[in-house]
Amino acid sequence: MTREMPKPFSFRVLKTDGAARRGEIVTAHGEVQTPAFMPVGTQGTVKGLTPEDVRATGAEIVLGNTYHLMLRPGAERIAALGGLHEFMNWPLPILTDSGGFQVMSLSDLRKVGERAVTFRSHLDGAVVELTPERAIEIQTLLGADIAMQLDECLKLPAMRDEIARAMQLSLRWAERSKRAFETNARDGYALFGIVQGGDDHALRAESARALIAMDFNGYAIGGLAVGEPQEVMLNIVAETTPMLPAERPRYLMGVGTPHDLIEAVARGVDMFDCVLPTRNGRHGMAFTRYGAINLANARHANDSRPLDAESPHLAARTYSRAYLHHLTKANEMLGAVLLSCINLAYYQSLMAGMREAIGARRFADFCNDTTAQWARGDLPAL
């Protein structure tokens, strides 16, 4: 029996409509249609959902968190168990972050040096060192289809000097990440560089130029969705995407709301990840065609209608608002499960709608119709 060789990693732009792009990524574990949204599987699981549940929402790729997985159960352990795809029973593409962002946000006593970032594990207080080379090694052990370089991510607002220093360090780490990745390069697997530079145009441009010279498989825009207003974020996205090569995928990290996604796709972004649909789902919030709906609100208590009778996802068409309200008020696990599914399915249908609209060159109309429907708000109460 001959084993099929993985295809080389590739990205093609199939259509454009203004700055918006309709594309396809090919990885070792299959294709991803872009613009794409990646559900977050922090600890080797999209919280509460089976891989079949995640697939049923329409997701073609999920994100895994290097920081969490390196601490528990450990990258070497996952590798010995056949890699992250096998471990979590998800046979489709996986992108892993580098761990850098969560070192900054979750761990104590972190110290960023030239060579490495050193921190205490939030689990047991153990001192852990993460170098750009180790971040790549971990992601290779996990078997990520798309790995990310280690970078230093600051909260905004920050001083320009500090933003410049972190950006420069991230560039040197990009170089080391690239070298480490290439020593073990395998067909079908990719490494993305991350553009930093905070809210400063010149720094973003310097970061993008230097990364492009290193020739990554794709480029992320990092350091956003860290507290700045949406307008600031979208301006930086709009300024940054034209600096990036058209023939490589562009990934806006950690973004965002449905409105963020539409606006960022309009500015040329191809890939997204965010915890919002699952985290907010666990707290009783549904994302729908009618905008965000708080199921804890008493107005749903007697409402026999489903969240969205025309949703492509079974759960959104099946369960009554009254039942989802009840599960939310009673803090029942099934409420978290169903709303996570419903929200991920809404995000995926939004992405599918954008892809179709770009293909038909009616993206602006799609965005107008979609935001107008959000603005009209939820169905009137019964």
Next chain:
Amino acid sequence: MTREMPKPFSFRVLKTDGAARRGEIVTAHGEVQTPAFMPVGTQGTVKGLTPEDVRATGAEIVLGNTYHLMLRPGAERIAALGGLHEFMNWPLPILTDSGGFQVMSLSDLRKVGERAVTFRSHLDGAVVELTPERAIEIQTLLGADIAMQLDECLKLPAMRDEIARAMQLSLRWAERSKRAFETNARDGYALFGIVQGGDDHALRAESARALIAMDFNGYAIGGLAVGEPQEVMLNIVAETTPMLPAERPRYLMGVGTPHDLIEAVARGVDMFDCVLPTRNGRHGMAFTRYGAINLANARHANDSRPLDAESPHLAARTYSRAYLHHLTKANEMLGAVLLSCINLAYYQSLMAGMREAIGARRFADFCNDTTAQWARGDLPAL
């Protein structure tokens, strides 16, 4: 279009093997093969599982808790929303308890009087009164295929006088429950009486005799699994089942472990409910052919084998012990979901095995083989 009329409630014994019975219950929402295990859907949901998940474990009937549902979201509300089947999207049979047991175990300031039990809601402290008539009204509003009489359930050990008093009160409440049920009787719906009498043979006999004279659709054995040793419980079951009419189903309430189920079926019980498979699943314990397995144990951390490669349930065959260990240690919701499914599926396969063995008149062999395999314990560590 003519709507199909529900069949009358019925029970047939199809085969016997010693005291063990293989039977079939017909209800307004379909058939239930006995001996049957009913997963517990306390607040209108088997915790963490969709109805499709529950069905995939092999369950044909679930239990709903009157106490919880009457307090939240309320019986009238559920009725207005189309009944409990519609509310929780479970189209198959539902049995509801009367609320009595949980009034005793969960609420404060309960006061048992001749007319009613009065208590404070554990949710908001509101004073609520539950009469036998209201317990039936609630269960009718919920649309339970099988309703239970209100009874008073004591913890064991208890004084004989106290047991006798509670049993006598439960008989008077049985009479009132029966009368209330008959004023609204509908085809396909059933009411069960509950034999009380603690660990006293004469009191159990008196209770059974009086209930049989009232002619219920089925008979439960209540007041067990409340702290007494297994041997005491099984002795009472063995003494009680011969007092009950052969042509009516027998339901042992709140029981139990896989071993309890085998021993109780051997003594002539047809129906069970218990939170063990789901509650213990939420705490990292799996019930399997190899006995109970604690997934939190470090010996599973590197074990790539599934829990049971020959299980009829996909999850038990698919996910590695290492992954289930990881989910358990990381307190991930998916661990609770998967182990609840796996445990319910094991319980259902145990019931199916017993049904098949009784049909083939080799029930004793089946019990010996099953308990011998439990005694051999889990697979040796890798």
